[in-house]
Each structure stands twice: as C-alpha cells, then as structure tokens.
Amino acid sequence: MATPLQFQSIKLYPRLTRGRFNAWRVGFVLLTQAIFFLTPWLDWNGRQAVRFDFSSMRGYLFGLTLLPADLIYLAGTLILCALGLFLWTALAGRLWCGFSCPQTVYSQIMLWIERGIEGPPNARRRLDAAPWTLAKLCRKGLTQAVMIFFAVATGWTLVGYFSPMRDLASRLVSGETGSWEMLFALGYAGFTWLLAGHLRESVCKHMCPYARFQSAMFDGDTLLVSYDARRGEPRGSLRSLAAGACVDCGLCVQVCPTGIDIRQGLQYECIGCAACIDACDQVMDKIGEPRGLIQLARLAPTTPTSARRWWRRPRVLVYGGLMSMLVVAMCVGLMLREPFRVDVLRDRAVMARETPDGLIENVYTLRIQNTLPQTRRYALTVQGDGVVRVARRQPLVAPGDGSASIELAVAADPAVLASGSHPLTFELVDLSEPRYRVSEVGRLLMP
Ligand code: SF4
Ligand code: SF4
Structure with a gap:
C-alpha cells in the first residue's frame, strides 16, 4: 500500500x-x-x-x-x-x-x-x-x-x-x-x-x-x-x-x-x-x-x-x-x-508648570478616534475644581475613518486647589450630532 x-x-x-x-x-x-x-x-x-x-x-x-x-x-x-x-x-x-x-x-x-x-x-x-x-x-x-x-x-x-x-x-x-x-x-x-x-x-x-x-x-x-x-x-x-x-x-x-x-x-x-x-x-x-x-x-x-x-x-x-x-x-x-473614542494622555515630560499669570498648567494629548467615514468637528469641555482655562492650538477635528492627536493645556488656580492630584473630566461632543458625546477622566497635578 x-x-x-x-x-x-x-x-x-x-x-x-x-x-x-x-x-x-x-x-x-x-x-x-x-x-x-x-x-x-x-x-x-x-x-x-x-x-x-x-x-x-x-x-x-x-x-x-x-x-x-x-x-x-x-x-x-x-x-x-x-x-x-x-x-x-x-x-x-x-x-x-x-x-x-x-x-x-x-x-x-x-x-x-x-x-x-x-x-x-x-x-x-x-x-x-x-x-x-x-x-x-x-x-x-x-x-x-x-x-x-x-x-x-x-x-x-x-x-x-x-x-x-x-x-x-x-x-x-x-x-x-x-x-x-x-x-x-x-x-x-x-x-x-x-x-x-x-x-x-x-x-x-x-x-x-x-x-x-x-x-x-x-x-x-x-x-x-x-x-x-x-x-x-x-x-x-x-x-x-x-x-x-x-x-x-x-x-x-x-x-x-x-x-x-x-x-x-x-x-x-x-x-x-x-x-x-x-x-x-x-x-x-x-x-x-x-x-x-x-x-x-x-x-x-x-x-x-x-x-x-x-x-x-x-x-x-x-x-x-x-x-x-x-x-x-x-x-x-x-x-x-458612540462613533468616536477619546483617550486622554497626560504629558509626562511636563509635570506641572507655572504660567506668567500665576496659574498651574498641566499638558495633555487628546487622541480622538473617529469611526465615521466623514471628517468630524468636536467641542470640548473640561470640568474640575479650580480649572480656569483650557488652551490648545489645533482645531478639534478628526478625519473620516481616522484619528487625531490634539495637545492642550489646562490651567488651574493654586489658590483653590491644594497640592496633589485632582480629578478632571474631559467631555467631547460631536458638533454635527450633539447626541454623540464621550467623557474621559484625567488627573490634574498641583505641585
Ligand atoms: S459518518 Fe462516520 S462512519 Fe459514516 S462515512 Fe462518515 S466518518 Fe465514516
Ligand atoms: S448493506 Fe449497508 S451497512 Fe451493510 S455493508 Fe452495505 S452499505 Fe454497509
């Protein structure tokens, strides 16, 4: 055989x-x-x-x-x-x-x-x-x-x-x-x-x-x-x-x-x-x-x-x-x-820095992942005790079927916040369809 x-x-x-x-x-x-x-x-x-x-x-x-x-x-x-x-x-x-x-x-x-x-x-x-x-x-x-x-x-x-x-x-x-x-x-x-x-x-x-x-x-x-x-x-x-x-x-x-x-x-x-x-x-x-x-x-x-x-x-x-x-x-x-996701990454190279007007600033990178085929624009709100302003240079836009990384700085008043780590909530809303909104938590460090 x-x-x-x-x-x-x-x-x-x-x-x-x-x-x-x-x-x-x-x-x-x-x-x-x-x-x-x-x-x-x-x-x-x-x-x-x-x-x-x-x-x-x-x-x-x-x-x-x-x-x-x-x-x-x-x-x-x-x-x-x-x-x-x-x-x-x-x-x-x-x-x-x-x-x-x-x-x-x-x-x-x-x-x-x-x-x-x-x-x-x-x-x-x-x-x-x-x-x-x-x-x-x-x-x-x-x-x-x-x-x-x-x-x-x-x-x-x-x-x-x-x-x-x-x-x-x-x-x-x-x-x-x-x-x-x-x-x-x-x-x-x-x-x-x-x-x-x-x-x-x-x-x-x-x-x-x-x-x-x-x-x-x-x-x-x-x-x-x-x-x-x-x-x-x-x-x-x-x-x-x-x-x-x-x-x-x-x-x-x-x-x-x-x-x-x-x-x-x-x-x-x-x-x-x-x-x-x-x-x-x-x-x-x-x-x-x-x-x-x-x-x-x-x-x-x-x-x-x-x-x-x-x-x-x-x-x-x-x-x-x-x-x-x-x-x-x-x-x-x-x-x-939701048709998009957001991840908040704290910039570990810059722990916390003092601004000329006496506020404490933390730097973050928002990574937005858009799963829709069209380009989307978003609105951002950051909530947390003592937050005074949020600054960024890039627009909050993610390409269709793609992702965008956006740097932003969150400044807080040291007179309100004690030194240590404090919670923050980042909320992103799709401007074309406001029912799509995603929240992500982060930490704010005060020296
Ligand atoms: S059912 Fe089982 S026994 Fe029957 S032909 Fe397929 S493998 Fe062979
Ligand atoms: S009669 Fe049916 S069970 Fe018997 S040997 Fe033929 S195929 Fe197999």
Whole structure:
C-alpha cells in the first residue's frame, strides 16, 4: 500500500457518493467557499466591507468600524462560536466536523481535484501502485499543481481580509506584494495543501483536539450516525434467508473518509459526514428494503417524547439561553456605542508648570478616534475644581475613518486647589450630532 507521507500510515481512497447528505455537503462546500472568496471583494459605503487593518488597528465589518477598545466584541464573538459549536454538538453530534469544518471542506475539494484528474478510487490505487513513468509523473504533477493553485488562492484571499483586496490583487499582478503578505499567504497555502491535500482524515483522527473532548457533550438524545444492528445482523448475502438487512457489500466502508466500519459501533474516528448513510440508502433502494439501516439516530431508546426532548434538554437550553443573552448584550452594546473614542494622555515630560499669570498648567494629548467615514468637528469641555482655562492650538477635528492627536493645556488656580492630584473630566461632543458625546477622566497635578 502506498505511503505518501510518513505520518500517514495507510492512504485511503474514499469513493464519492450521491444522496441527500452528499447534496448538503456539496452545498456547504460551495456556500462556505463562495462566502470566503467573495467577501473581501465586497464594498460597503465606499470601503471594503470586511477588513481587519493591523496598521491602523481598525476592523471594518460592513457599517461598523471596530477599534482596539472593541476587542470585547471579538471575545464575545469567539464565545458565541464556541457556544454554537457546543449547542450543535449536543444536538447533532459531529455534523460540524462532517459538513462545515474547514478541514473537511478543503479535504473534500482536494478529493474532487484528485478524483477529476486521477479517476475513481480503483484507478487512483492502480496509479499509486504503478512504477513511475512519464505519464504517471505528469498526472500526479498535474494533481499537485491544481491543489497548490487552489491552496495559494485561499492563502491570498485570506490576506485580502487584512490588506485592501483590490489593491492587493493589482500588486500581486505587478509583483509588488509585501514580504509579510507573501509569508502569510504562502504559509496558509502550505498548511492547506499539507493538511487537506495530504493528511486529510489523519488531522481529524490524530490532531484535532475537538475530536477528543466532544464526546463529553453527547448524551442519549444526541443525534449520531449509527448502524441498526438489530435490523442489519446477521449480515450476509440476499440469498440467505436467515440474513439481516445488511448484505455486507462494504459500500459504507468504501465511502468513509476516515476508513472506518460504522457497523462496529460508535467510533471516535467517525466525523459524522453521513456518507455511509447515503451509500447504504442506495443499497437498500436497490434491494427493495426500507432505508435507514445506517441513520442519524439517538443513542437512547426511542420513546414517544423523544422528538420533543431532543431539543428541550437542559444543556441545549443552557447553551441556547447563553447564546441569546450574549447576542442581545452585544447588539445593545453596539447600538449604544458612540462613533468616536477619546483617550486622554497626560504629558509626562511636563509635570506641572507655572504660567506668567500665576496659574498651574498641566499638558495633555487628546487622541480622538473617529469611526465615521466623514471628517468630524468636536467641542470640548473640561470640568474640575479650580480649572480656569483650557488652551490648545489645533482645531478639534478628526478625519473620516481616522484619528487625531490634539495637545492642550489646562490651567488651574493654586489658590483653590491644594497640592496633589485632582480629578478632571474631559467631555467631547460631536458638533454635527450633539447626541454623540464621550467623557474621559484625567488627573490634574498641583505641585
Ligand atoms: S462512519 Fe459514516 S459518518 Fe462516520 S466518518 Fe465514516 S462515512 Fe462518515
Ligand atoms: S452499505 Fe449497508 S448493506 Fe452495505 S455493508 Fe454497509 S451497512 Fe451493510
């Protein structure tokens, strides 16, 4: 048996199958790839709809501009994804792995490429076993070239989520891409080619941590791909009257991307792709038996209340409730969020200085971050005991989608304030939309 890579003991040649679950899988592959490849090309209000710009520390999500202070929403989104995965696993076992995990999706695409160039499993097996000839070299080389082309396309598309996509595409054509972009794109492409093109099911079986702990989220009501042994056994040929419904054709094993036999019971290698269900349903159709010898079924015995209990379980309700609360909290937070932020930094080089008129002056830098696409003007008020005046040379203006640093000096009367540190409140109001106002506290030092 061929061993294409040292850490993959046996190369599998899964057959492609047809059926309702396969249609879902193909649909998921096309949908996820369409979203992934097209999103960086979408524009929204004159700028790339989805982009994370590390140089300006801003993220653009359609109409939203996210600043470093909004990392809380990123954390919330990650928690939401994790809870969604837990919920989905509690409801339907490993269907995430079998249908929408990037490793599965990319492996499926690589399998299609291999199938398209090298033929069905038997032809691929023969080709791998054959001695190296020019024809074999060309065919294998073409397979790898197409896989690498796809992997490189995914790598550059991923970079397009961080660099402006249209600009990146034109620089790519003229060969003027930056070194980090090249490193990132080729690194991601290399991993895609290695993990999906070569390691495939080994990643699910031996490397994915999620495969190890997700069984802890199963219970008797979780839907899992399972073989109905009571109906199928004893397996045997159609001609044997004593035989069960399983004709032992082995098709369920041949289509399995992880090479397991689901008839041996639930195994951690099963990624829940349901290819064996489609394959067995076809066999059942051919021999005139009802479908469902392999099916998505609950582990616990079925009772009249099973269907109702399937989603009304404590863990499902807890995950669903937490997700709903998180979504509501994030939506409310985003709706109430002001479209600009201000940070007040005290000039540490100038502690406090005396002015010619006998006041004590502290110097600050206001950093205004405007998330709106238009230039905005602001009005500033500084409140605090003993504050006499606020002086600045620059206008309080921040460019659209940009930031401005404004120096100002706050003078206070030493007759009113004792020596020490005193609180100040800086309030900035958007002159075009006075309902947008942001306050920030600072400290005034009196010597
Ligand atoms: S046993 Fe069936 S569901 Fe599990 S990985 Fe194999 S083909 Fe997919
Ligand atoms: S595909 Fe169905 S009938 Fe064929 S071996 Fe598998 S379980 Fe038995």
